[in-house]
Amino acid sequence: MTTFVLDGKLAADTFAVATLGLCDLRLMNDRRWPWLILVPQRPDKVELHDLTPLDQTMLTFEMGIAAQALKAVTGCEKINIAALGNIVRQLHVHIIARNTGDAGWPGPVWGYGTAEPYQPEDARKLALAISNAL
Amino acid sequence: MTTFVLDGKLAADTFAVATLGLCDLRLMNDRRWPWLILVPQRPDKVELHDLTPLDQTMLTFEMGIAAQALKAVTGCEKINIAALGNIVRQLHVHIIARNTGDAGWPGPVWGYGTAEPYQPEDARKLALAISNAL
Numbered sequence: 001m002t003t004f005v006l007d008g009k010l011a012a013d014t015f016a017v018a019t020l021g022l023c024d025l026r027l028m029n030d031r032r033w034p035w036l037i038l039v040p041q042r043p044d045k046v047e048l049h050d051l052t053p054l055d056q057t058m059l060t061f062e063m064g065i066a067a068q069a070l071k072a073v074t075g076c077e078k079i080n081i082a083a084l085g086n087i088v089r090q091l092h093v094h095i096i097a098r099n100t101g102d103a104g105w106p107g108p109v110w111g112y113g114t115a116e117p118y119q120p121e122d123a124r125k126l127a128l129a130i131s132n133a134l
Numbered sequence: 135m136t137t138f139v140l141d142g143k144l145a146a147d148t149f150a151v152a153t154l155g156l157c158d159l160r161l162m163n164d165r166r167w168p169w170l171i172l173v174p175q176r177p178d179k180v181e182l183h184d185l186t187p188l189d190q191t192m193l194t195f196e197m198g199i200a201a202q203a204l205k206a207v208t209g210c211e212k213i214n215i216a217a218l219g220n221i222v223r224q225l226h227v228h229i230i231a232r233n234t235g236d237a238g239w240p241g242p243v244w245g246y247g248t249a250e251p252y253q254p255e256d257a258r259k260l261a262l263a264i265s266n267a268l
Contacts, residue, residue, distance in 0.1 A: 047205075047213050049198040060194045064183040071181075078223075079181050082216035086232060086240035089212075098220055106220035107245040 002043040007090040010039060013115070017127045018134060022058040023093075025066060025134075027127045030115040034074045034097040034126065036066050045091040048083050063093060069133035070097050073126070084110065136177035141224035144173060147249075151261045152268060156192040157227075159200060159268075161261045164249040168208045168231040168260065170200050179225040182217050197227060203267035204231050207260070218244065 006024060014026035014037055022042075028035035040059055045051055051059060067079045076097035083093045096109055104112035118126075140158060148160035148171055156176075162169035174193055179185055185193060201213045210231035217227045230243055238246035252260070 047201065048194075048215060049201050049213075053195075056194050056198065057191055060182075060190050061187075064190065067181065067183050078218075078220055079183075080216070080218045080220065081182060082214070082218070082242075084212075084214045084216070084242065086212055086214065108216075108218065108242040111241040 004041040004043045006039060007088050007092075009088050010037065010090065010092060015123050015127055018131045020062045020065075020134075022055060023062050025062075025130075027123060027130070028094075028115075029117050029123065031118045031122065032103040032113070032116050033109055034070060034076070035109065036070055036095040036130065038062055038066055038093040038095065040091055042091070046085060046089050047091070048093075050091070059093070063095065065134055066130075067095050069130050070095055072133045073129045080109070082108075082110075138175045138177045140173060141222050141226075143222050144171065144224065144226060149257050149261055152265045154196045154199075154268075156189060157196050159196075159264075161257060161264070162228075162249075163251050163257065165252045165256065166237040166247075166250050167243055168204060168210070169243065170204055170229040170264065172196055172200055172227040172229065174225055176225070180219060180223050181225070182227075184225070193227070197229065199268055200264075201229050203264050204229055206267045207263045214243070216242075216244075 014028050017025040017027050022040050023038040024041055026037040074097040076099055078098045080096040080098050148162050151159040151161050157172040157174050160171040162171055208231040210233055212232045214230040214232050
């Protein structure tokens with residue numbers, strides 16, 4: 001059995017928020033949008049449908065609680081959820097808080113401009129608020 | 135109880151593929167990428183987590199079979215799945231077949247260039263192939 005190791009680019013671009021039943025929940029280090037990443041702790045999975053049916057159901061549940069926590073903490077207008085993986089192949093799900101007039105609105109966030117890192121204290125506070133809202 | 139009516143923009147931009155247990159499965163009229171849309175037949179839902187837990191599980195299952203059918207028919211390298219809704223608020227899920235070097239690769243498809251409509255016969259053939267692969 002292969003051990004799960006978080007992809008190096010995901011690790012470098014995110015902060016830890018919480019460890020859920022299936023997923024590692026992370027905060028993207030880009031203050032333009034409150035942006036969570038769920039990474040199922042299953043090695044060698046690339047597509048959502050590669051997960052077992054039970055893991056797919058777990059992921060759906062964890063996407064729901066993460067999205068609701070993000071919405072509660074940010075008061076955002078719309079949640080964007082996506083599993084793309086064109087660049088990082090390790091299976092991961094984006095959950096992003098969007099608002100009219102934010103960077104790139106109403107287009108997608110991926111590939112838009114350049115990431116603006118948080119002040120470490122701001123990232124820590126947001127990660128804690130989201131963790132508390134789960 | 136409100137009756138479900140497909141959003142006008144989604145109706146105008148897509149072809150019917152199949153009616154599943156929860157969702158209307160549609161083909162986006164843009165031949166740059168084989169691109170399916172799943173629309174849960176539930177009125178007034180905006181976010182995935184607005185669905186009941188049972189409907190969320192049904193949607194997860196239907197996303198899986200639609201993605202596997204799309205992959206089987208197209209032989210694509212990667213599936214992109216997303217629920218955005220920044221423009222069309224009626225809850226819908228994109229399932230897109232992606233390949234290295236396709237239009238906009240490795241960026242997202244939304245907002246990239248201009249849709250290139252199918253010849254009607256080509257859309258009909260692709261929709262039928264996907265329906266048969268479900």
